[in-house]
Amino acid sequence: QAKKRGRNQYIMCTPSLRALLEENLRLTNYLYTALENDEFLLHYQPQVDIRSDKITGFEALLRWNHPELGFIPPGKFIPLAEQTALIRHIGIWVLKTACAQTKAWQDKGLPPVKIAVNLSLAQLENPNLVQQVSEVLTETQLDSSYLELEITENMAMKETDYVVNVLKDFKKLGITITIDDFGTDFSSLNFLKQLPIDKMKIAMPFVHGMLNNPTDEAIINMIIMLSQGLNLDLIAEGVETHEQLLFLAARDCHQVQGYYFFKPLPVLEAEKVLLEMKN
Ligand code: C2E
Numbered sequence: 517q518a519k520k521r522g523r524n525q526y527i528m529c530t531p532s533l534r535a536l537l538e539e540n541l542r543l544t545n546y547l548y549t550a551l552e553n554d555e556f557l558l559h560y561q562p563q564v565d566i567r568s569d570k571i572t573g574f575e576a577l578l579r580w581n582h583p584e585l586g587f588i589p590p591g592k593f594i595p596l597a598e599q600t601a602l603i604r605h606i607g608i609w610v611l612k613t614a615c616a617q618t619k620a621w622q623d624k625g626l627p628p629v630k631i632a633v634n635l636s637l638a639q640l641e642n643p644n645l646v647q648q649v650s651e652v653l654t655e656t657q658l659d660s661s662y663l664e665l666e667i668t669e670n671m672a673m674k675e676t677d678y679v680v681n682v683l684k685d686f687k688k689l690g691i692t693i694t695i696d697d698f699g700t701d702f703s704s705l706n707f708l709k710q711l712p713i714d715k716m717k718i719a720m721p722f723v724h725g726m727l728n729n730p731t732d733e734a735i736i737n738m739i740i741m742l743s744q745g746l747n748l749d750l751i752a753e754g755v756e757t758h759e760q761l762l763f764l765a766a767r768d769c770h771q772v773q774g775y776y777f778f779k780p781l782p783v784l785e786a787e788k789v790l791l792e793m794k795n
């Protein structure tokens with residue numbers, strides 16, 4: 517309920533808005549100590565190649581388990597962390613933990629898989645990012661060919677030239693770059709052409725809509741053709757039903773991630789599915 521938004525930009529604070537602001541402030545305060553108190557953990561969601569039914573990789577998904585509040589979804593706390601410098605520290609923790617875990621699985625003799633890690637805009641804007649990622653790889657001894665970094669179109673569009681250079685540096689290191697939630701902030705094709713990316717991830721809303729909504733179907737068809745034309749890898753996210761799987765397979769989209777196969781798994785369960793794959 518904006519009252520008078522003139523010179524004195526003032527907004528009426530309704531009770532529900534007030535409650536939300538207070539909750540966010542409280543969460544942000546808790547966030548400051550979450551790292552040192554070990555309240556973060558990663559879940560790992562398998563990515564499956566439906567031609568072989570094998571797991572080719574995991575996406576690392578951050579979880580915050582607060583002693584009083586319980587699990588707080590990333591959609592709620594990551595935007596808050598992004599408003600502070602915290603996201604950079606949390607981001608590095610995610611990278612280290614994900615790379616160390618992936619290497620530990622390899623050392624146990626489990627089938628080697630890739631690990632996809634989400635980057636936030638604040639991380640991408642940090643001029644030390646490439647150096648930090650390179651240090652994490654050295655420290656954890658994970659081969660760079662197993663690391664995949666996910667950024668959204670939106671992030672890449674912010675400062676094109678700068679981002680193109682950062683991505684080129686990642687490629688030089690041998691890291692895979694994926695555009696996450698592809699199609700949601702649809703960027704110009706000319707822009708896309710400049711981006712040194714390896715893979716596109718079809719955004720979940722299109723996957724959920726494609727069987728009933730002709731527009732979503734058209735968008736999916738276009739994304740698949742685009743990925744083939746640009747010679748990029750492709751994965752669909754949010755696949756929940758057999759019908760969705762068949763639809764994608766019929767269009768030569770063979771890599772999927774979604775509840776139909778696996779939810780994001782705690783570390784021991786992720787290890788178990790790798791072990792089962794080995795046998
Ligand atoms: P995202 O990177 O697009 O991750 C996919 C989200 O879809 C995850 O939600 C996952 O749990 C959910 N998902 C996967 N399969 C299905 C499905 O079949 N059905 C449905 N309904 N959902 C599915 P989650 O874990 O809540 O993460 C939400 C977002 O938070 C992520 O979206 C990502 O943008 C962000 N995020 C998560 N972890 C990190 C992190 O370590 N760093 C940063 N910067 N962002 C992260």
Ligand code: MG
Binds near residue numbers: 634696
């Ligand atoms: Mg992602």
Ligand code: MG
Binds near residue numbers: 634668696697
């Ligand atoms: Mg995302």
Ligand code: MG
Binds near residue numbers: 696697719720753
């Ligand atoms: Mg996504």
